[in-house]
Amino acid sequence: MRRRLQVIIPTLAILVAASSCGFGPLDSLGVEAAVTEEGKNNLEPEDDRIEDKNPEYDPDRIVCETFGECSMCMNKSATVTKLDIAPLKDVDRDLVGRVFGSRSEAASHVQGRLDAKSSLLPSMEVVNGAMKPFNDGLYAAVEIGVQEGVESEGVEIYPSKRAFLHDLIAALLDLTAGATAAQTVHLEAAAVDVGAALVLAGETPDLPPDLLSAADSQVSEFLSAGLFSRPIGFYTWTPALEQIFRQDRYLQNYMVEASFPPDDPYSSFEVGRAAAVAVALQADPDLLERYEGYLALYAGLTNPFMNHSVSSLLPYVSGPGSLDDVGSITSAFLADNPHPALPIQPQCWPHFALFPSSTSKETAYFEAMFCTEDSAPDEDFNVMDELITAIKDGLIDLVPDGSSGWYDYQSFALETLLLPERGSESEHLLLTAAYKKKLMDTFRSIMTQNRETHVKQLEIGSMAGGVSMPPPEVDIYPYFPVEPFPTFYLRSARAYRFLSTYLEAVLGAGFLDEMHRMVEDGTTVEVSLREELRQKAMLLYGLHLLTADSVGMAPELLGEELAEYDEGECRGEAWGWITGWTSDADVLRDPRVIVPVQRDLMNGQVIYWAILGVKVIKARAEFVDGWGPRDISGWCELRDILPHSYYLVVEQFAEVRIREDVAPPTREEFRQICDAHESTEDIVAALEAL
Secondary structure, three states: OOOOEEEOOOOOOOOOOHHHHOOOOHHHHOOOOOOOOOOOOOOOOOOOOHHHOOOOOOOOOEEEEEEOOEEEEEEOOOOOEEEEEEOOOHHHHHHOOOOEOOHHHHHHHHHOOOOOOEEEEOOHHHHHHHHHHHHHHHHHHHHHHHHHOEEEOOEEEEOOHHHHHHHHHHHHHHHOOOOOHHHHHHHHHHHHHHHHHHHHOOOOOOOOHHHHHHHHHHHHHHHOOHHHHOOOHHHHOOHHHHHHHHHHHHHHHOOOOOOOOOOOOOOHHHHHHHHHHHHHHHHOHHHHHHHHHHHHHHHHHOOOEOOEEHHHHHHHOOOHHHHHHHHHHHHHHHHHOOOOOOOEOHHHOOOEEOOOOEOOHHHHHHHHHHOEOOOOOOOOOOHHHHHHHHHHOOOOOOOOOOOOOHHHHHHHHOHHHHOHHHOHHHHOEEEOHHHHHHHHHHHHHHHHHHHHHOHHHHOOOOOOOOOOOOOOEEEEOOOOOOOOOHHHHHHHHHHHHHHHHHHHHHHOHHHHHHOOOEOOOOOEOOOOHHHHHHHHHHHHHHHHHHHHHHHOOOOOOOHHHHHHOOHHHHHHHHHHHHHHHHHOOOOOOOOOEEEEEEEEOOOOEEEEEEEEEEEEEEEEEEEOOOOOOEEEEEOOEEEEEOOEEEEEEEEEEEEEEEEOOOOOOOHHHHHHHHHOOOOHHHHHHHHHOO
8 A cells, every 4th residue: 555645844946045135156165066976875875995985195184182191193185084884792792782872981982892993983963962962052042032022221123923924913903993894804814813823822812702612712723733733852951842832833824724735725715815914914014024034034034935925926916915825825826836737636736824834955855755646655765765866866955045045055054965075085094984974864863853953933843201311102193173074164164154144134143142042941051142153163163173184185175264263262162072071061962853844634644753762883994905095104113004093982873653643752751762762662662553
C-alpha cells in the first residue's frame, strides 16, 4: 500500500525579501552559487581518492602547535590528513551502542581512557550544543518582546502584537457600522477569528456576546487538535510562551474548520474573512505598518512564508464594498496568483493566514513529491534519508538567496557535511566512507536541532625547558582543536551575522539592547541579545580560523568581516571556549528533542525527527604518506609523525512515526520516555506505541 504524506510546513511564494530591510547582496556574506551535481552521490559514500587532492604549498603559512610540553612550528599548507572512524573495541567495548542522556556523562566515560595517543575532541555536535540553547533563548526573548512590546524609559521601541490584535478587532467592528449584510458576515467572521487567537493568548477580546461565544467555540475546536495546538519545544518554558504558541499557531492556519489547512482555501468563507482583514488594514495606515513589521520579522527570523498573508489581498479590495462580491476578489487574485495545477491536492494549495508560517528548501522539495495523489511514497520511506539524497544529488540547493531567513543560513552551514568537496578544507582532508557517514549523522542531528528551534514558525519543518638540558624528543600528529571543518564554522558565523543585521533592521537597535535571552527554567541571562549575538559570531569565526590553521588552509573571512570582527579577539574567544567546553553550561544542557516533520494522511501518522541522546565514537587522523607537514622546527627534537585517535561525543538520531491523534510529546515527556529505556530500539518502540 502506498501512502500520501502532507508536509507539515508547506511552501509559499516569497512575501518579504531581506533586501527590503536594506541588506546588500548575498555575495557580501561570502555566498557563492552552487553547481548542481548529478551522479553517484547517495547514502553509501565512497572513500576520497588522494589523486583528487591538490593542496598548494604556501611558504608563509606557518602554524605553531603544542604537543605535550613542546611547541612545534610547521607548514601544513600542502598537507592531506586522512580521517576515518575507528571501531570501538577492547578498552572501548563498553561504549558500543551505548546512548547517554547528557554530554557530560558521555565525556566522563572517555576521560579515564585518554593517553598520549588519544584526545577528547569537541565535535561539531558539541559546538552546536553551545549554540542550540542560545538559539532557543533568543527566539523566546524575541517572541515575548514582540507580544508584549518593548519600551525604554517610557519610549516605545517596538509595538505590542497583542495590542495590534485588539486594535484589529476594533477596526473590523467599526467597519460593520453601516455595512451590508454580506459585508457584515465577513467582517464578523474575521473579528471572531482574531478574538479566538486572543482568547488562546489569555486575553478577553472586546467582542459582542454572540461573537465572543463563537470565538470560544473555535478555541475549543482548535484545542482538540493537539497536533497543532499543543506547545512544544522551548514554548513550554513559561505560560506566556505557551499562549504565544497557541495564538500564533491558530493564526497561521486562520480557520474554524477541523481540517488543517482548509479543504478549500479559496471558498467564499475563507477569502471573505481574509479580505475583511485586508479592508481593515487598508483603512488604517498605522495598523498596516505594524502588521507589515511583524511579517518582516518572521520572514527573516525563520524564513519566507508558506502561505498568503491577508495583505496579499490589498490590491484586490477597495473599501468594505469589495466584500459584497468576494467571488470577484477570488477570481482576480487567482488570475495573478494561480494555485498549482491538478492533481495536486487542495490541502496543499497556499491558503490565507494573518500570520503565515514559514517555508524551507526541503519543504518545497517534499511538497512537490507528495501533494499529488499518484506520487505517494512507499511504506518504508525515510524522510531524512530522502532529504540527504536530494541534497547530495543536487535536487535541493541550500545556497541562501535574497529572500532567505535565518533558517536557510543555518541549513547552508550544513551543506559541506553532505558535500565535503564544496568546502575549501576538502583539499586537505582525505575522508573515508565511514567518516562521511559520520558527517551525515552530524547533518541529521543539527538539522533536527535547528528545526526544533523554529518549531512554531515552521509548523507542522605553552613551552618549558632549561638552557643546560638537552632538548626532549617529541612525536607530532594531526592536531585539531575541534572537529576540523572550517566551512561549517564560517557559514554558521555568517548565519548569526545575518540574524543580527536583520533583527536590528526590523526590530530597531534598542530592542536587541533591551532584551535578554531566556533559559529553560524561564529566567534570563545578564548580557543583552546584541552582546550574545556578537559573542556567538566571534566564537564561530574563531573556530573557523583555528581549524583552517589546523588543516593547512587559508582562512576565508571577507574584508568586511575582518573589519567588524577582530581576528585576535575571535581566536581568543574560540580558545577560551575550547579550554572549558566540558563545563560550558549550554553544552551541558539536555540535548534530547523531538520535532514533527510530516503527516502521513493515508495512515493517520505523523513523522518525527528525534535526538534520543548522545554517544561516543572514535576517529583516527593521520597524515597521508608524502603529504605531511614541512619546515618543522622547535626547541624539541622531532622523533616521529604518528597517527592520533580522537574521541567525539555525537548524537543519536531517529525518525519515528506516531499516531496523528496523539498530541506531540513535549521535551519533558520525550525525555522521560528516553530515561525509561536503555536502547535506541526500545525508545523508538515506546514512542511509536503512544
